[in-house]
Amino acid sequence: MTDVAPLTGPGQRPVGPGRGPTRKAPRVVVAAGLALALAAGIGYAAELGPFDPGPAIPDPEATKQARAFLADWEAGHMSRAAALTSRPEQAERVLNSFTAGLDISGPKLTPGAVTAGEDGAVTVAFTAKMPVTELGTWTYSSAVPLRKQDDGTWKVEWALSLVHPKLSATEKFRLEREDTAGPEVNDRDGNALSSEKYPSLGPLLPQMAGGVRGGPRGAVRLVDRATGKVKATEASFGKKSDRPADRPVATTLDATWQAAAEKALAAETDGKDAALVALRIDDGEVLAVANSPSSGFNRAVSGTYAPGSTWKIVTTSALLLKDAVAPGDVVDCPKYLTVGKRFQNVETSEHRGATFRKDFTTSCNTAFISLRDKVGDEELGDVAGKYFGVGQKWRVGIPSYDGSVPTPRDQTEKAASMIGQGRVQANPLIMASVTATAVSGTFHQPTLTSGGKDTTRTTPLPREIVTQLRELTRATVTDGTASILADLPGGVGAKTGTAEVSEDAPNNGWFVAHRGNVAVACVVEKGVTGGASAGPVVRSLLGAVPDDPS
Incomplete structure (x- = not known):
């Protein structure tokens, strides 16, 4: 019970009779004066006219x-x-x-x-x-x-x-919290989850329990300063649960994957802020969600980041859906391309005469930007929402940010959107889901707990598009920027990303991958490049958990 107890000290000009020789003149003047008085009265009544100063x-x-x-x-x-x-x-x-x-x-x-x-x-x-x-x-x-x-x-x-x-x-406010012991929260196999063993889950366990049970409860009371007597309730929070108090809350998390995710972030991020999500491709169930630092803001699910070149999975889908480009088409990759501002590739690399497959596997910004006229201004956002569910309302089981792809305001912003910059925003949960959708063809709303109603509406990607996306992500591992995963078994596919934050701050590093029935996404703030910063985190996770959950 916490008290808040700051104390304090304590008109018309008159009209003459006229001088005319006849009696009619005064009558005219009087009549005119009466008309003026009536008009003035109407003005006062309506609060209009020259006699009302107004507000x-x-x-x-x-x-x-x-x-x-x-x-x-x-x-x-x-x-x-x-x-x-x-x-x-x-x-x-x-x-x-x-x-x-x-x-x-x-x-x-x-x-x-x-x-x-x-x-x-x-x-x-x-x-x-x-x-x-x-x-x-x-x-x-x-x-x-x-x-x-x-x-x-x-x-x-x-x-x-x-x-x-x-x-x-004489009156102040007091916050009252109801001391409710949270229910036990279990992973998908019934193993108990605790913040001591899985630090990243510390802030999330009450949220996951609250999504199924009533959650934390409390109220803001107005009380008498002298007596402490409650005078009124100004706000009430939470609701009582109708579920048995001893019934544990089941989640989709996998204790093995969660432990590996926590360990990978701790070992591979050099103390930088970072986040990771792993989920099942066939149903969207989240296997692991980890943040570094583990306490505080849940950047993995609620963060708002430019996804950088990992977004090229969506851009590529939009281009392939329109038959605007094929993997074998030549799409030149110069060092620089100016569209209102100068865009460049990481380390100003270039690949003259490159195919679109090469542009994807080497993450060529200039090649993708050069194709901006192949898609309409609203088309990238439409594809993201229609096929990948981005920007729709997700009911994950805890508060989440579900992405945004605004219509570009000009050609410079459109160029930036093609490479996951500008005002495009996502987080590891979104990008893990994007990866899962790209390689399966079907969007499944990510979930952490059961019982959340799925209100999203999406359309499956055509099978030939899925085949091409799988080939491109696989080639990025075997011949491109995601080679850090090349020695892992299982036909792993991936996409790297580098997202510019500002001219003064180091870039954020991104990495998404898929293997078997699992999709993973990781962001490392100020990681400079995705392959060098987020890549080792994903490599550590997939190396530690060789088998996908059933």
């Missing part, structure tokens, strides 16, 4: 200050946010106490309507979405009051009610 127009500088305050609060820069207020010390203390005491991380504060009061004050409404760790998101509305200072600047007029309308000198 005050908020000073844009006030809005700018409110937005800056919300942005700093959202980013966790409490001292900077507090400095924009009329009471910096109290503001910083309350903001820190509110956020830490309620286990809030990554708040989202969205500015809304702006109003100006008759006294010159400005109010900016906002919506707060407060993620409470391991429970859910608490959403509410509040407002930022601002007042102009003597020097002409604007300051946030600090008040507890700014943070939440019900936070006051």
Whole structure:
């Protein structure tokens, strides 16, 4: 039970009778005056016309200050946010106490309507979405009051009610968690899974249990500061399970594969952030999901990365589906190709007069970019969604990011999309699934637990396309950039990838592979090249587990 207890201190011009010699003149003036008065009355009634000053127009500088305050609060820069207020010390203390005491991380504060009061004050409404760790998101509305200072600047007029309308000198919030022992989580063969034995599963076990059982439960209560009495419940999280408490949760994971994946990441990544997923090709069941570091963010399933040249599996599928190229066609591979910006191959390699098969196995960026006019602007995204399920809603059993392939905004971005750059985003789960679909022809939604409804809709790849993709990935191992797997038995196929992050940071390294009924994908952040960084991880995994699970 955690308390959040910041404390605070407390008309018309008159018309003359006229001087004309006749009596009609005054009547005309009076009539005109009456008409004017009536018109004015109508104007007042409708709040229109020259006598209504209209609503005050908020000073844009006030809005700018409110937005800056919300942005700093959202980013966790409490001292900077507090400095924009009329009471910096109290503001910083309350903001820190509110956020830490309620286990809030990554708040989202969205500015809304702006109003100006008759006294010159400005109010900016906002919506707060407060993620409470391991429970859910608490959403509410509040407002930022601002007042102009003597020097002409604007300051946030600090008040507890700014943070939440019900936070006051007499009432505060308290986070209550229900102490529920999580159910046992087992692998596909009934072996118990624990974070002690499989560190990468530490953050995932509660999620996998929660997807089947009620999951963590708790509430944000409004309480009296003096007595601690609950006045109201502001947010409730989780639900009670109707399943027997002693019934273990079954997963698709394989303890042998999970252990090998953890070991491969620990041994082969030189301490770099990395992630790996292995899954069954015939049904999408996940055998292993591992992250390095093992605690914290699940980059294997929820990460958002440019997949680099591993995405050329999808690009190749789009080209083959249109009969725009054949593996034996000559598609030149120069060192550079300029499409708005200069693109190049890894280590500025070139293969003049190369066939498309050579371009694939050596991962030639310039050759693939040169074929961009063979596919429509939306076609790469359409193929990714229609055949590979990328971008559709997946129900894996834990929170997942399911990919994005936006329509390119210009030719430069289209060129980048052809090689898995630009705004194309994926993660190891997606790329393992892409590999499995490419070599089997059929997309199977990846799953970690049973019971998740599959709402995806895809079309199988034509058999001749699958045959060509299998031949190309196999040739990448025997004659191309994935030769690190060449000594492994089982007709292994693979594709390497190098993904540019920024001009200042080293590239991420990617590697996808398939053997028998298993597809694997690995990313190593700042790994420079896929073959040199992610390749050894996949080699270690496949070498340690020679037999596919039944």
